[in-house]
Amino acid sequence: MVLYSYAGKILRVNLSKKTIKAEDTRKDVAQLLLGGNGYAAKILWDELKPGVDPLSPENKIVLMTGPITGTGAPGSGFWEACFKSPLTGVWGESACGGWWGPMLKFAGFDGIIIEGASKDPVYLWVHDGEAEIKPAEGIWGQTVPKTEEAVRKEIGVPQARVLSIGPAGEKLVRFAGIAVDLERYAGRKGGGALLGSKKVKAVAVYGEKEIPIAKPAEYGKALKECEQAVYASLNSGGGFPNGTLGGYDGCNQFGDLPTKYGETGSWEAVSDLYVNFVNKYLLKNRACFGCMQACGRVSRVEEGPFATPVYGGPEYETTAGFTTFALQKDIEPVIKANYLCNIYGLDTISTSHMIAFAMICYEKGLITKKDTDGLEVKWGDANVMINLIEKIAYREGFGDLLAEGVRRAAEKIGGDAQKIALHVKGLEMPYHDPRAGKTQAIEYGTSNTGMDHFHAHETLDVECYGADLGLIPFGLPDPKTIDRFSEDPSKASIAKLVMDWGTVADALVICKFHQYVNLGPDKYAKLLSLATGWKIDGWELLKIGDRIFNLGRAFNVREGIRRKDDMLPPRIMQPATTGSTKGVGITNYEGMLNEFYKLEEWDENGIPKPEKLKRLGLDDVASYIASLKA
């Protein structure tokens, strides 16, 4: 029987045994959890023993597409990497755009499970319903662009899409990312280190298979409607045709731009940064597969110490990290820093975070020149920034400490470092300031992946920018009526709704920026129904989000996560010192958290109640949790 809109097969690659198997995509799992993070959560829940070392062969990484990936649906160019994170030790997932995901499906697979570990470097070549494990000695040690080029050349298919790791992944830098085509990254939580530990340098995919659609003609019509909706939104100023960096100045005004390692939320010195970028460095927009918004930027610095070739340029998070967070005000070093992170295979958020962390520790005397290989790690020093990126990527000297991530580094540095460090569950804070919109605080605390902008960033957009994410029919109050500074426990219900919608987006595997352009749960539910032939409405979709979020939570509970791990770092709760959030701190975090637990039906320790898990159709998870309490 055809599983419409899925490729129908999932590859299982065991690197220890050097075996490759194609398994059927399971319809029951697909219906319960769709694809992406949902399907992968099921695999990892079933197959990972609690407590495995994330960098051991026992950990697995699941690269998954979703049911509408590659079907032309707006935002359907994404794929997901899911694993137990080498950085945090808990649930890890990272979404990525580009063309790799659709190409995997055209090659005949919904996903790839990579397990075990190889002794020698290898890469995978997946094409036309087949897969091969190929030796990669020759490219081990290479940067990302060189790797991509070499792999394409060796397989002889220039159109192949290549996912790869750089030296940082090989050196097991705990926040090494997975690159696709040098401009798209599954950046966060250390997927690159995990691939490095398995000695997987790259995964190349190419295929020309069709994706079967249950009701193709109607699907085509529904797609047209969605397209119209996107255009309407873009024409009225919504979406991201200016890239995410287009929101930089707005974030600055809202106090949403973490500055000086989170001391405050804005910095006047960078008020013309975006305009400067557009005028001098931006060459053009670039899109992921099937996208009308094309938020990707192509840029370069033509000459000088920060010169770069033309490449997929910096977006908002990277820019915030390498500017305000480290008190550095120029865009050129950002373009260079981004380029270096891309070629070495580093997550730009965690990398910039670690550099600013080094700066604050240096300022406070927690580390000195003796620790930093003689570098004066002063605020805003662009050369130091560039220097540290290289050291981190290759784990050289001081870089070796920073490559461990902020939680481990702070432990080693000792003293006040642990009090200063900004992270939840070991994931470094990204660049939206929760003091600027309090729902964000709850999302940072409760996200399964730690202090993550990935599920959480939407709330800030709801509270600061008035984006409704298509959620008004599902109970979201009109964003214009929400007081962003209020810490009323009712904020938890906004957080819950957005969390569910954000979570299910990663199971459909769609780009979240499509939640801003008139494409809410109802629109995607319609597309999903026509593509698969199932009957699903927006409410059902949100319920699937709830199910996946709680499955992820259960995974974390199994790994030992409890309420104490949902707490926010003290530094980010203190009143901001400048800008529109001056004097604003976070004072009722626990009150909001309690309410969120109530809505989730978690006990006071943050453990989901078995009854709820059962109601969600997660019976085996429910019995595990029940046994835990007994």
Added chain:
Amino acid sequence: MMKALFVDQEKCTGCRRCELACSFFHFQTYSLSRVRLHIVRDGEAEGPVVCVQCGLCQYACPIKGAIIRNKKTGAFLVTAKCNPKSCNGECVNACPYGVIHIDLKLKRAIKCDFCGGSPSCVNACPWNVIQYVDAGSPYALNNKRVAEVRRRWSVERAYTKSSLEALKKV
């Protein structure tokens, strides 16, 4: 009036909506497998390589009437006489742009037919990269764009080699 497709490569974002639309128009399905235009990425430039209706396929085809020209639009169309078994796919070999294929399911060659006069790729492109214009005007459009582009890129970077050739032939 004869028509042509004008392609403004510099604006292309690489989203492939043009390919998807082409594929859907002809086959009611979304895939890259049977489309007739390619997104080519060549160093820093990228963009669709479209059929320029040069007619080399017709010239190469050994079967009379297998490829005919629509007098109104100028598009070369593949007819039912096409029989790939008997010709070694001469048209495919002849096409300089790689935009004519043998479709294994249909058992005939497929190529751009201007979608009967309202090209799907043109309608689908969010950035107006592909335009459906009078056959004479691409020169004018091209000159204008080249002048614009020169300000930021060298022409060599803005256009791939094959599309430069294609533009010359329009």
